Amino acid sequence: MTASTSLKVRLPALVLVLEVVMLVLYALFVTYDDNANAKLQNNQTNPMENSLYRDYPYFADVQVMIFVGFGCLLAFFRFYGFSGMVFNFLTATFAIQWAILVQGFFQFYYDGKIHLGVINLLNAEFACAVVLISFGAVIGKTSPVQLLVMALFEIPFFSVTEWAVLKYIRINDAGGSILIHLFACYFGLGVTFILYRPRLNAGHAKETTSYQSDILSVMGTLFLWVFWPSFNSALTLKGDDQHRAILHTFIGLSSSTLTAFALSAVFNKRGKLTMADIQNVTLAGGVTVGASVDMMISPVAAYALGIMGCTACFFGYRYLTPFLAQRLRIQDQCGIHNLHGLTGLISSTAGICAILMATEDTYGPSMYQIFSHRAPPVGDPKLLELQKLIPGLKPGLGRTAQEQALYQVAAIFSTIAASIAGGMITGLIMKLSFMASPSDEDCFDDELFFDTPCDFDSTDVFKTSENCDEHVKMSSVNSKV
Amino acid sequence: MTASTSLKVRLPALVLVLEVVMLVLYALFVTYDDNANAKLQNNQTNPMENSLYRDYPYFADVQVMIFVGFGCLLAFFRFYGFSGMVFNFLTATFAIQWAILVQGFFQFYYDGKIHLGVINLLNAEFACAVVLISFGAVIGKTSPVQLLVMALFEIPFFSVTEWAVLKYIRINDAGGSILIHLFACYFGLGVTFILYRPRLNAGHAKETTSYQSDILSVMGTLFLWVFWPSFNSALTLKGDDQHRAILHTFIGLSSSTLTAFALSAVFNKRGKLTMADIQNVTLAGGVTVGASVDMMISPVAAYALGIMGCTACFFGYRYLTPFLAQRLRIQDQCGIHNLHGLTGLISSTAGICAILMATEDTYGPSMYQIFSHRAPPVGDPKLLELQKLIPGLKPGLGRTAQEQALYQVAAIFSTIAASIAGGMITGLIMKLSFMASPSDEDCFDDELFFDTPCDFDSTDVFKTSENCDEHVKMSSVNSKV
Amino acid sequence: MTASTSLKVRLPALVLVLEVVMLVLYALFVTYDDNANAKLQNNQTNPMENSLYRDYPYFADVQVMIFVGFGCLLAFFRFYGFSGMVFNFLTATFAIQWAILVQGFFQFYYDGKIHLGVINLLNAEFACAVVLISFGAVIGKTSPVQLLVMALFEIPFFSVTEWAVLKYIRINDAGGSILIHLFACYFGLGVTFILYRPRLNAGHAKETTSYQSDILSVMGTLFLWVFWPSFNSALTLKGDDQHRAILHTFIGLSSSTLTAFALSAVFNKRGKLTMADIQNVTLAGGVTVGASVDMMISPVAAYALGIMGCTACFFGYRYLTPFLAQRLRIQDQCGIHNLHGLTGLISSTAGICAILMATEDTYGPSMYQIFSHRAPPVGDPKLLELQKLIPGLKPGLGRTAQEQALYQVAAIFSTIAASIAGGMITGLIMKLSFMASPSDEDCFDDELFFDTPCDFDSTDVFKTSENCDEHVKMSSVNSKV
Incomplete structure (x- = not known):
């Protein structure tokens, strides 16, 4: 690992190739969505009913999460704030423009063209979120070249998996618990398994936070927290479904946050709060309500899910992360x-329970909109009956609740399998010698890839740590013995 | 006050009890609002007309204010940034979920259930803002346990007052000047009166800011400033009323900000600007336009109100705060x-003037929508006439402008009385010995409740303050001799 | 330049005069827009169709850009963070309230009154953005008094130019490339030309960044980046036009960002990234797509424009800025x-190409909406035909594409000429001796205009710079030899 880490040739060369490819593909394949096409507007179209006004507010909220929220959250290391925030910016930017193409090819392609509207950007941002979550596993130990390569491969792996699951298995996953969070997580673990650095298993001197970086990171958490309801509801059906998605996400985050404070205090030796818990564990509820976010699970169920998710997440940090690093050589940063x-x-699992418990008693006929695969198939007389009650109801597959539940299980396992495989393949490519991977010593240090200002001195860590209580040093980092 | 301040048992025990209570109450009493209930959707309901789309944008804006705006603003102390931002997060989260229940019981309860929609969340956020404002009076001197207890009691006191004033006195208060700002203020003063710490009247060594904390706090101010129009207009009538509310708030904030700069410079010994003024006094205009924010007061009146509010606020900081602390033992942090x-x-007062001056000449028939208690009562022939002009106009109480003004006065005095009483009772409870209240020495110090990173050293204050001009040290804190 | 820089009298006196003038003018001339006027609401008006709901979301986004985005971005100097953020706040606040009047007089004045709605605020924010861009040229070297004076003069210069160009030359400029960016830039250069400080051409010891200020500045960039699509699309036609504007802006920013990283690495001596590039050059794409942002230029063209704009911007920083400072005495901070x-x-230029290439084949009849000056004039039979296809199409001037292109060229030159002249006149006024202009030594130092906290010490620069690699010091500032 004494290979050069200069970006002088590598990064520009990679970007040049990517941009040329992108220019060619955009020129050949990308045109406007009907809602963005001037030619298709006429006296039948009402400008204010343009799909833009349904999608853009959610797109803008997710933008803030991706760029500001993640950016600040990932700037939590003392000597790695530039890298955390700026590599997030770079990776996200590339991931979205690449996902417009790749995901667009699978989801918005017809008449020989990818049709581009704000709805594609919104979908592409979800693909981007997948990459950024995976980034979390390897932050501090990767060069920007490696991150671009990771995005380059993860986006297609993700898009194919998403397409296959949605087209062939057909599931309910409004908040993306399966397709986004599980995929991103196991892909990231696959990558970090391959990039294993045995010498870092005992921790790294620079793997620490500062007062300012901790505050910045909490700001990132707050932005994610505030806009998470938009994230979880962006792709649900409009109307009451989206309404419930927002309620459940808010309630789940709330109970999760309260629980995180309690757990943080009770398991701290001196009964104090740990910033890493505030930064991460508080958000667990947002993920936990995801799979059932648009269903009639009742507000109290969202509250309970928030508590459960938070608890699992907290103990995961405490016991599972060290175990994974030591025993399974999975360093999950x-x-x-x-x-x-x-x-x-x-x-x-909660989503499956909600599917099994769904009845027309609770949902009325709109059950067949939310669980669209349970709607009667074409030709079934019940379909016509339902279409009187819910105009525009699409024919489904006539699945029972039990069948749908089995398909959900199948989707979970396929997604995990695909993501682990994809992550490991991508990890092998990222490990190639010309990827500017930092040496173990240079990890977690902005100096390596940035011109840093005069007041930056990462050797400071050796001076200040003398005054520093050992417990604190340890609590601020996650993956160690 | 040598009682233990460990959170190890207290905080988790309190949270556990609260969460169990909440789970039971949510299970028993909380169901979905009609707009979030799948069963009530049918071929008569248009998803895009769901109340979600009217309320959510304002909810999201207020979320940013509550979590990011307040969070950053309250992180203004040099050694208390973690606490300011994180206790705000904790208190706000709990206050909202608790207000959903308590306020929901008073405002959204029918058929034996609290009906939950985004509109409740929005209302709950206003209740939460009340708690956070009161928090401002005691910041630095309270434990997270005390803050949760404060929220636990303030929310019911507030909800009852709000309900009684709206149901029995019936007032105009679109921007919440009476019910939110006055209540929050006098409640907070009540609490701090009880929690009086005589030894801190001469100031505290750590009651100071740093370069970074001052900048962070201004960022908080900017977020509050930017979204304040949404706050003041979130609960007005839709249409022209909300439009005016946004205009007035913006103009009031603008003139207030300009005035704050001028006053800051003119009353500074060396003709410089003081950051505490920029952080606080600039915002005064947003409150001052509140009570008349949706009325036809004319843009110039909003401009003038901004200047007046800012001036009062500025001189309050200069003369009244020290007076309150020294003479009335009210330490308003x-x-x-x-x-x-x-x-x-x-x-x-401005609201009362606007009510007295309102005529059909200025407002047209929609006067009876804005001043709904002046609308003719059921049975009055004028009501039918008006309903032809304004379909859906609700019958009122047939009050005259003078009568309405008197009711406003009654509401002001009742709110202040209720809030002082509520605050003092709550203060007495917060003073109980097991509340982990910090000792005088440990106030304004993150060390007490947080694991802090290696570069944090609150004893620094004794080293750096030598180089420090006395005037500066004094100007950055408010409640001192 | 040994004149006093105390703000004690100057700033309050100026603010007092401005506020009195403003109060008088608001009282005499400002009334409500029809959409904010209670009297004009009746059984024909639907509250949810109030213009507020079309304009406010964009206004709010631009607010975040102006106050938070610009505020953080301009806080990039190590010892000038207070000033960068707070003077931006002051200048923006004043500029908007002043533009409401001045711009309102030119654009929203009828029946003897300026009619005020959120649409005016939105327009006023664009005028404000003009002032803040110009501020960028002279940041660090100007007093708040000078900045207020600059806003005081720039707003009328801008409003007249905007009005004249829109009324007499009539151009397409949805994203404001000509009227906003070119005007702001050349006005700012005119000001800085007059305020030339020869002794600062070799750089200034305090003209440097810190680790925290660089991070803060990137946060500002991210907020600008995220909301730039709202900025570029806020004033386009509703519907597909606005939809395209958002798509193009996003794509242009994306390709621009990717390019900026590549160029930053390749031209850095040691193959590292430079924060100043991330903070500024990434945004170039947002400006570059501006003039053609609502046209059917195709997504790939937006991608290419992003790359081109970014490249020009990058080399401008490298070669043109030093040249301007040394040879033309234009110090563009x-x-x-x-x-x-x-x-x-x-x-x-791209806008002109897009105009020349526009055909009914691509746009359909709505071409005459986007290029409204090409619509047939009153009386032309083609107008009636088109109005059947596009109800409400307004008669135009019947210009050909070539004619419109020539008018665009005329607008570019007139705007540049007007802005240079306006900037130089304003610069001369700002140079008057009682403007509290800082001495060369006191530039880039918060100490001059602020009470600073104890941990602030701008003489630090002489201590830390010893450890500091010369290259780094130089790369973080722009205008030097």
Whole structure:
């Protein structure tokens, strides 16, 4: 690992190739969505009913989460704030423009073209969120070149999995617990398994936070917290479904946050609060309500899910992350397995329960909109009856609740399998010698890839740590003995 | 006050009890609002007309204010940034979920259930804002246990007062000057009166800011400033009323900000600007336009109100806060009496004037929508006439302008009385010995309740303050001799 | 330049005069827009169709950009964070309230009154953005008094130019490349030309960044980045036009960001990334797509424009800014000529190409909405035909594409000429001796205009710079040899 880490040639060369490819593909394949096409507007179209006004508010909220929320959250290391925030910016930007193409090819392709509207951008941002979650597993130990390569491969792996699951297995997953959180988590773990650095298993001197970086990171958490209801509801059906999605997400986050404070205090030796818990564990409820976010699970169920997800996430950080690192050589830097994996599994299970318990008594005829695969198939007389009550109801597959539940299970396992495989393949490519991977010593240090200002001195860590209580040093990092 | 301040048992025990109570109450009493209930959707309901789309944008804006705006603003102390931001997060989260229940019981309860929609969340956030304003009076001197207890009691006191005033006195208070700002202010003063710490009247060494904390706090101010129009207009009538509310709030904030800069410079010994003024006094205009925010007061009146509120607020900080602390043993840490009390009183007075001056000449028939208690009562022939012009106009109480003005006065006095009483009772409970209240020495110090990173050293204050001009040290804190 | 810089009298006196003038003018001339006027609401008006709901979301987004985005971005200097953020706050606040009047007089004045609605605020924010861009040229070297004076004069210069160009030349400029970016840039250069400080051409010891200020500034960039689509689309036609504007802006920013990273690495001596590039050059794409942002240019063209604008901007920082400072005595502190001038010129040229290439084949009949001056004039039979297809199409001037292109060229030159002249006149006024202009030594130092906290010490620069690699010191500032 004494290979050069200069970005002088590598990064520009990679970007140049990517941009040329992108220009060619955009030129050949990308045109406007009907709602963005001037030619299709006429005296029948009402400008104010343009799909823009349904999608853009959610797109803008998710933008803030992706760029500001994640950016600040990932700037939590003392000497790695530039990298955390800026690599997030770079990776997200590339991931979205690449997902517009790849995901667009699977979801918005017809008449030989990808049709581009704000709805594609919104979908692409979800694909981008997948990459950024995976990034959490390897933050501090990867170069920007490696991150671009990760995005380059993860987006297609994700898009194919998403397409296959939605087209062939057909599931309910409004908040993306399965397709986003589980995929992102296990992909990231696959990558970090391959990039294993044995010498870092005992921790790294620079793997620490500062007063300012901790505050910045909490700000990131707050932005994610505030806009998470938009994230979880962006792709639900409009109307009451989206309304419930927002309520459940808010309630789940609330109970999760309260629980996180309690657990943080009770398991701290001196009965104090730990910032890493505030930064991460508080958010667990947002993931946990995901799979059933648009269903009639009742507000109290959202409250309970928040508590359960938070608890699992908290103990994951405490016991599972060290275990994974030591025994399974999976170094999960930000603990994505706790915040996205465990919570994703709970969420998926809750989703299955909600599917099994759904009845027309609770949902009325709109049950067949939410659980669209349970709607009667074409030709079934019940379909016509229902269409009188719910105009525009689409024919489904006539699945029973039990059948749908089995398909959900199948989706969970296929997604996990696909993501682990994809992550490991991607990890092998990221490990190639010309990827500017930092040496173990240079991990968690902005100096390596940035011109830093005069007041930056990462050797400071050796001076200040003398005054520093050992317990604190340890509590601020996650993946260690 | 040598009682233990460990949170190890207290905080988790309190949270556990609260969460169990909440789970039971949510299970028993909380169901979905009609707009979030799948069963009530049918071929008569248009998903895009769901109340969600009217309420959610304002809810999201207020979320940013509550969590990011307040969070950053309250992180203004040099050694208390974690606590300011994180206790705000904890208190707000709990206050909202608790208000959903308590306020829901008074405002959204029918058929034996609280009906939950985004509109409840929005209302609950206003209740939460009340708690956070009161928090400003005691910041730095309270444990998270005390803050949760404060929220636990303030929410019911507030909800009852709000319900009684709206149901029995019936007032106009679109921006919440009376019910939110006055209540929050006098409640907070009541609490801090009980929690009086005589030894802190001469100031505290750690009651100081740092360069970074001052900048962070201004960021909080900016977020509050930017979204304040949404706050003041969130609960007005839709259409022109909400439109005016946004205009007036913006103009009031603008003139208030300009005035704050001028006053800050002119009363500074060396003709410089003081950050505490920028952080607080600039916002005074947003409160001052509150009570008349949806009325036809004319843009110039909003401009003038901004200047008046700002001036009162500024001189309050300068003369009234020290007076309250020394003579009345009311230590108002953030000066909430200036930013919410004085401005709230001016605003309420302006509201009364606007009510007295309102005529059909200015408002047209929609006067009876804005001043709904002046609408003719059921059976009055004028009601039918008006309903032809304004379909859906609800019958009122047939009050005259003078009568309405008197009711406003009654509401002001009742609210202040209720809030002082509620605050003092709550203060007595917060003073109980097992509340982990910090000792005088440990006030304004994150060390007490947080694991802090290695670069944090609150004893720094004794080293750096030598280089420090006395005037500066004094100007950055509010409640001192 | 040994004149006093105390704000004690100057700032309050100026503010007092401005506020009195404003109060008088608001009282005499400002009334409510029809959509905010209670009297004009009746059984024909639907509250939910109030213009508020079309304009406010964009207004709120632009508010975040102006106050938080610009505020953080301009806080990039190590010892000038208070000033960057707070003077931005002051200048923006005043600029908007002043533009409501001045711009309102030119655009929203009828029946003897300026009619005020959220649409005026939105327009006023664009005028404000003009002032803030110009501020970038002189940041660090100006007093708040000078900045207020700059806003006081720039707003009328801008409003007259905008009015004249829109009324007499009549152009397409949805994203404001000509009227906003070019005007702001050349006005700012005119001011800084007059305020030339020869002794600062070799750099200034305090003209440096810190670790925290660089992070804060990137946060500002991220907020601008995230909401730029709202900025570029806020004033387009509703429907597909606004939809395209959002798509193009997002794509342009994306490709621009990716390019900026590549260029930053390749031209850095040690193959590292430079924060100043991330903070500024990434945004170039947002300006470059501006003039053609609502046209059917195709997504790939937006992608290409992002790359071109970014490249021009990057090399501008590297070669043009030092040249301007040394040879033309134009000290462009933030490099606004690169981010707004060069990109604005490219954008205008692209706009002209898009105009020349526009055909009914691509646009359908709605071509005459987008290029409204090409619509047939009153009386032309083609107008009636088109009005059947597009109800409400307004008669135009019957210009050909070539004619429109020539008018665009005329607008570019007139705008540049007007802005340079206006900037130089304003600069001369700002140079008057009682404007509290800082001495060369006191530039880039918060100490001059602020009470600073104890941990602030701008003489630090002489201590830390010893450890500091010369290259780094130089790369973080723009305008030097």
